[in-house]
Amino acid sequence: MLSRPLDRSWLTPPLVAFLLGILLSPHGLGWLNPSAWGNVYTLLEETARLTLGISLMGIALRLPRSSYCCAACRSSRHYGPGCHR
Known part of the structure; x- marks a missing residue:
């Protein structure tokens, strides 16, 4: 579902994972906060x-x-x- 548009774009899967990690981190949206675990x-x-x-x-x-x-x-x-x- 997402692999075809990702193959056509300049974004690589590691870069998408990196950006998603920054977005979900405590400094981004704050959804994942490992210090609370x-x-x-x-x-x-x-x-x-x-x-x-x-x-x-x-x-x-x-x-x-x-x-x-x-x-x-x-x-x-x-x-x-x-x-x-």
Whole structure:
């Protein structure tokens, strides 16, 4: 519904998300106010963990399956009895 007009415009999806975040922030319309939800630093830490976990999982899913075996063999040579091929 919104993707076709967005594809034709000069706005990119990250820019739209950024502008929407500014609009909804406490400095914009004030609809989202994280300081009212509790400890801001704990909220920031947990959000950062979730974001990092999602991005690492996305990277891991793009790696070819053969790279897991090679990495395991290299690691086992350093930490264990080694890999026998």
